[in-house]
Amino acid sequence: MVKQSLKKFNGDKVAELETQMWQAYYKHKFFKLFLLLIRMMHELFGLNYFYAVRIAFYATSSAMEFRLNRGKEDKKSILKKLEKFYKNIQKYSLKSFDYKKVAELEMNW
Numbered sequence: 001m002v003k004q005s006l007k008k009f010n011g012d013k014v015a016e017l018e019t020q021m022w023q024a025y026y027k028h029k030f031f032k033l034f035l036l037l038i039r040m041m042h043e044l045f046g047l048n049y050f051y052a053v054r055i056a057f058y059a060t061s062s063a064m065e066f067r068l069n070r071g072k073e074d075k076k077s078i079l080k081k082l083e084k085f086y087k088n089i090q091k092y093s094l095k096s097f098d099y100k101k102v103a104e105l106e107m108n109w
Contacts, residue, residue, distance in 0.1 A: 009044050017043075025063055034060040045092050058085035079107050 017040045024033040037056035041047050047055070062081035066073050082103035090099045 014040070014044065025067060028067065030060060030064045030067075033063060045089070047092060051088070051092070055085060055088045058082070058088065075107065079103055082106055 017036055021033055021036045021040075024030070024036060034056055037059050038049065038052045041052035041055050042049060045052075058081045062078045062085065065078050065081070083100055086097075086099035086102045086106075090097060
């Protein structure tokens with residue numbers, strides 16, 4: 001798998017997918033969110049579909065758990081999934097980053 005730069009991407013395409021993902025999230029259309037995340041991982045990072053599905057699973061499951069259990073969510077469980085998500089993204093990134101810190105920042109956002 002070829003590593004990609006996180007700084008090189010089609011901003012218009014990311015914005016389009018992000019908008020659709022947020023709409024799916026708020027409407028509880030988690031399967032659609034999952035499919036959009038797969039598409040983003042494939043198109044943005046050039047990952048094959050096997051890896052894109054794997055990474056999208058962690059992001060979707062954490063979002064779903066957070067959204068459906070709002071106010072009584074298991075933050076440790078969600079953080080663990082976010083860490084797996086970002087750890088996998090880091091594997092395919094040219095630039096290393098603290099995936100645990102990024103997951104924590106997202107969790108607290």
